[in-house]
Amino acid sequence: MKKVGIVEVTQSPGAESSLSLMEFTYKTVKELLDKVGMRRDEVDTYVMASSDVLHSGMSCANSFDIDATGGFLKPFSRTEGDAITAFVYGCMRIMSGNYDTALIVGLIKGSENADNDTITSCFADPFYSRPTGINETTAAAMQMRLYLQRYGITEEQCAKVVVKNLGNALFNPYTHIKKRVSVEDVLGSERICDPLKAMECAPKSDGVCAMLLASEEKAKELTDKPVWFKGWGASMDTFYLGDRDLLDTPLKSAAASAYKMAGISNPRKAIDMAEICEPYAFQELLWCEQLGLCGQGEGGKLIDSGATQMNGSLPVNPSGGVLAMNPYVSRGLYRVAEAALQIKGKAGEHQIDKKVNTALAHATYGFCGQWQGVVILGS
Amino acid sequence: MAEEKERPRTIEAVGTAPFEMALGPTWTRFFEGIKEEKIFGTRCKKCGRVLVPARPFCPRCFEPMEEWVEVAQEGTIVTWSYIDYTYFGLEDDMIPVVPATIKLDGTDTSWWGVIGGFDIKDFDLVAKKVKVGGRVKAVWRKEKRGCVQDIEYWKVIE
Amino acid sequence: MGRAVGIIGTGQTKHGRRDDVSYPDLVREAVNAAFEDAGITPEDIDGVVFGSMPSMMEGMAYNHFYFADAMRAVGKPILRAETCGSTGQSIAHTGVHWVSSGMADIVLVVGSEKQHEGDAQATMMTILEPFLQLSAGGAPVAFSMQSREWMGYYHIAEEKAREAAAIISVDCHNAGANNPLAHIRKRFTKEEVMNAPIITYPVRLLDVCPSSDGACAVIFASEEKAKKICETPAWVKGMGFRGEEYFIGDSSKAVWQSAIEASREAYKQAGITNPRKELDVAEIYNPFSYQELMFLECLGLCPLGKAADYVIDGVFSPGGELSCDPSGGVLCTNPIGATGLIRLAEAAMQVTGKAGSRQIEGAKLALSHAMGGAEQFNGVTIVGSEL
Numbered sequence: 001m002k003k004v005g006i007v008e009v010t011q012s013p014g015a016e017s018s019l020s021l022m023e024f025t026y027k028t029v030k031e032l033l034d035k036v037g038m039r040r041d042e043v044d045t046y047v048m049a050s051s052d053v054l055h056s057g058m059s060c061a062n063s064f065d066i067d068a069t070g071g072f073l074k075p076f077s078r079t080e081g082d083a084i085t086a087f088v089y090g091c092m093r094i095m096s097g098n099y100d101t102a103l104i105v106g107l108i109k110g111s112e113n114a115d116n117d118t119i120t121s122c123f124a125d126p127f128y129s130r131p132t133g134i135n136e137t138t139a140a141a142m143q144m145r146l147y148l149q150r151y152g153i154t155e156e157q158c159a160k161v162v163v164k165n166l167g168n169a170l171f172n173p174y175t176h177i178k179k180r181v182s183v184e185d186v187l188g189s190e191r192i193c194d195p196l197k198a199m200e201c202a203p204k205s206d207g208v209c210a211m212l213l214a215s216e217e218k219a220k221e222l223t224d225k226p227v228w229f230k231g232w233g234a235s236m237d238t239f240y241l242g243d244r245d246l247l248d249t250p251l252k253s254a255a256a257s258a259y260k261m262a263g264i265s266n267p268r269k270a271i272d273m274a275e276i277c278e279p280y281a282f283q284e285l286l287w288c289e290q291l292g293l294c295g296q297g298e299g300g301k302l303i304d305s306g307a308t309q310m311n312g313s314l315p316v317n318p319s320g321g322v323l324a325m326n327p328y329v330s331r332g333l334y335r336v337a338e339a340a341l342q343i344k345g346k347a348g349e350h351q352i353d354k355k356v357n358t359a360l361a362h363a364t365y366g367f368c369g370q371w372q373g374v375v376i377l378g379s
Numbered sequence: 380m381a382e383e384k385e386r387p388r389t390i391e392a393v394g395t396a397p398f399e400m401a402l403g404p405t406w407t408r409f410f411e412g413i414k415e416e417k418i419f420g421t422r423c424k425k426c427g428r429v430l431v432p433a434r435p436f437c438p439r440c441f442e443p444m445e446e447w448v449e450v451a452q453e454g455t456i457v458t459w460s461y462i463d464y465t466y467f468g469l470e471d472d473m474i475p476v477v478p479a480t481i482k483l484d485g486t487d488t489s490w491w492g493v494i495g496g497f498d499i500k501d502f503d504l505v506a507k508k509v510k511v512g513g514r515v516k517a518v519w520r521k522e523k524r525g526c527v528q529d530i531e532y533w534k535v536i537e
Numbered sequence: 538m539g540r541a542v543g544i545i546g547t548g549q550t551k552h553g554r555r556d557d558v559s560y561p562d563l564v565r566e567a568v569n570a571a572f573e574d575a576g577i578t579p580e581d582i583d584g585v586v587f588g589s590m591p592s593m594m595e596g597m598a599y600n601h602f603y604f605a606d607a608m609r610a611v612g613k614p615i616l617r618a619e620t621c622g623s624t625g626q627s628i629a630h631t632g633v634h635w636v637s638s639g640m641a642d643i644v645l646v647v648g649s650e651k652q653h654e655g656d657a658q659a660t661m662m663t664i665l666e667p668f669l670q671l672s673a674g675g676a677p678v679a680f681s682m683q684s685r686e687w688m689g690y691y692h693i694a695e696e697k698a699r700e701a702a703a704i705i706s707v708d709c710h711n712a713g714a715n716n717p718l719a720h721i722r723k724r725f726t727k728e729e730v731m732n733a734p735i736i737t738y739p740v741r742l743l744d745v746c747p748s749s750d751g752a753c754a755v756i757f758a759s760e761e762k763a764k765k766i767c768e769t770p771a772w773v774k775g776m777g778f779r780g781e782e783y784f785i786g787d788s789s790k791a792v793w794q795s796a797i798e799a800s801r802e803a804y805k806q807a808g809i810t811n812p813r814k815e816l817d818v819a820e821i822y823n824p825f826s827y828q829e830l831m832f833l834e835c836l837g838l839c840p841l842g843k844a845a846d847y848v849i850d851g852v853f854s855p856g857g858e859l860s861c862d863p864s865g866g867v868l869c870t871n872p873i874g875a876t877g878l879i880r881l882a883e884a885a886m887q888v889t890g891k892a893g894s895r896q897i898e899g900a901k902l903a904l905s906h907a908m909g910g911a912e913q914f915n916g917v918t919i920v921g922s923e924l
Contacts, residue, residue, distance in 0.1 A: 075802070235612055
């Protein structure tokens with residue numbers, strides 16, 4: 001298979017923006033093109049990700065977005081759902097040999113949308129599930145309850161994820177929430193959906209992430225330090241929650257595929273850092289287990305050990321993660337971007353101390369992680 | 380006699396969700412102009428085109444469009460249609476409607492507007508007066524709200 | 538192009554008003570038909586691509602979650618692609634790239650729509666933001682205005698355009714009556730079409746597609762797998778996709794650059810220099826008969842501004858030089874998210890001799906096409922019987 005390299009990434013400022021969605025998107029894409037010194041029309045193909053239900057009230061999102069993403073009269077496509085799929089599709093387009101460069105954009109202005117829970121309640125079918133009041137948060141609360149009970153994970157351990165990630169976010173200029181919090185603060189925040197506390201839930205953010213991908217030869221031409229796409233895997237769970245074991249998610253098979261493609265047999269050893277999508281704090285622990293970064297039921301011990309801290313042996317979410325910045329559609333692309341910056345050594349103030357050769361980026365959406373995707377990047 | 384099999388049922392549901400969209404600096408300024416009965420476009424420094432309504436950047440050259448140009452309130456019809464059926468958002472008393480795209484003098488794009496000022500219920504009269512290539516000018520409402528509807532309609536210049 | 542990719546199976550539902558089944562069951566109908574056609578099982582699938590119109594059109598967000606089981610996608614990677622009306626072509630291109638990249642050997646692509654479960658016009662009106670382009674639009678208005686722009690640009694007499702559009706409508710409805718899966722299966726005379734009530738001037742009732750429920754599934758495989766599994770794969774010969782600006786007035790819609798450039802790229806990949814002569818079938822996306830006239834020109838099947846003359850001369854009618862839409866086209870069947878994929882499935886069936894009552898004898902090379910957005914996006918895929 002052909003190699004694909006990440007040449008450069010840009011992210012919008014983390015704060016809510018008063019720009020129109022079109023201006024907001026344009027700024028980050030333009031910044032990327034200026035950084036790599038390319039004109040819009042010199043890029044071979046464009047793949048963007050946005051979501052009609054999270055697109056400021058406008059449907060057929062690509063219709064509005066094409067101008068600001070730069071895709072006018074260029075080979076173009078759009079993925080709907082998490083933007084990590086746009087990244088993977090961009091890689092496919094280059095690996096097929098059809099294109100040498102691909103510009104990837106994930107975009108959303110959460111501040112213009114209805115509450116995420118209003119939108120996610122529409123994931124439920126209108127007959128069986130929606131009338132029960134289910135949405136992503138209520139589903140997560142049930143998953144958390146099961147997690148605490150089955151494995152004896154404590155609420156303190158879950159709260160530590162918030163403390164760690166928001167602490168990391170203080171060093172990342174591209175995050176939304178800037179606040180140092182304590183375990184007590186988290187435990188004392190409102191129990192919005194027991195056992196979930198308000199501070200354990202991700203915010204609703206504005207975020208555009210843009211990335212230039214290139215074929216091996218072209219990547220080496222465009223940057224001194226390309227970050228290579230090494231592997232990916234994705235998997236889908238069955239629809240009805242009652243048909244699943246909520247603690248045995250398709251992340252296991254997604255990770256297995258990604259590791260296989262990347263030639264990784266022992267992920268705990270091979271992976272130097274991970275960016276994990278944790279819209280609910282406890283999920284970082286659960287996902288670490290399912291990714292094979294610790295044993296089953298050992299997510300609590302993992303956070304207690306300090307290994308996942310910025311200076312630990314396996315830093316998780318040095319960017320601050322989704323708890324600090326939750327641009328729903330683009331958050332998976334943010335994970336890839338942050339992992340790439342760590343490998344490049346260009347993460348700035350939140351650059352981790354040790355050398356990063358192999359990094360993992362994870363994305364999920366849907367009730368209790370119905371869809372899971374994993375990308376492995378390498379130096 | 381076999382019982383007639385019951386036809387599978389359907390159920391009705393309505394979904395709504397609120398949104399609040401930012402106009403941003405470019406479109407905010409455009410609507411400030413509209414309040415003063417002025418139509419602004421922006422010019423691309425690279426290709427020189429003037430686009431209306433004003434844009435933050437040129438979709439082709441991808442450069443910021445920073446030069447503001449007040450454009451003419453008269454233009455040429457590029458195309459038009461005649462809406463004589465109702466659908467979501469359109470009530471019986473709101474039709475017919477004569478939408479048109481209008482290329483304002485000195486601009487390089489056409490803009491969506493509605494033609495009026497005479498009895499548009501009479502289709503034959505509409506077809507006689509409204510022509511591709513025909514000339515129109517903006518007619519403003521007295522009370523402005525800073526929105527496109529401040530242009531009440533585009534009047535055919537005979 | 539990278540690895541060669543072949544279509545090894547297609548499946549469609551019976552299209553129409555399908556309130557006899559739930560939406561997941563509708564999807565399942567197409568998916569099962571594709572598995573049966575390909576003679577493989579869900580275990581053989583490495584990945585799934587899904588697409589539809591904005592999922593709120595049917596009141597569900599991200600309905601690929603809902604269809605995970607119906608698509609047999611549980612435990613598999615799934616991508617969702619969407620580009621409005623051209624979704625069917627975009628998901629096909631996603632599937633082709635996936636296989637071509639080497640990251641999968643067999644990919645299932647599914648498109649669907651259940652238009653009767655929601656208000657399609659209400660959704661499509663929200664394509665336009667509510668403040669700069671008056672949203673008194675909806676698809677029929679936008680496309681009627683495009684037709685008028687084209688007539689004005691080339692000075693085509695109204696009666697001539699009306700007659701050519703009517704011929705397309707009559708041909709498509711005849712073909713639809715011949716397609717057991719089509720939604721509208723009723724024939725009309727040219728006079729009936731020309732005198733049907735005006736919907737949005739100049740477009741009349743029988744110039745317009747129906748709102749349909751339906752789904753389509755297509756299975757793509759690498760060269761090696763396709764040759765092993767299938768006696769007669771339809772090989773993907775070329776693809777192209779282009780989009781124009783969001784503001785409708787920014788580009789000419791009479792000389793439709795996105796259609797011109799998308800087809801040019803596909804022809805180049807397929808090595809086609811004279812498409813009207815070399816192609817045997819064209820499945821053109823024609824929700825409005827007038828639009829097909831523009832497509833015939835912009836897809837390079839006749840000179841610009843001359844489509845009405847060619848159509849009146851019978852060049853694109855049955856028995857003419859190039860058969861267009863032998864399936865009945867979009868004018869007879871329009872489950873939007875599936876529609877562009879149905880064009881490709883029909884093209885594949887034609888070049889593999891599987892099109893049954895609508896088979897064009899000896900067809901070897903076929904074009905499929907779809908259009909979407911605010912008159913913005915065009916996608917083309919060309920398939921052939923030979924690698």
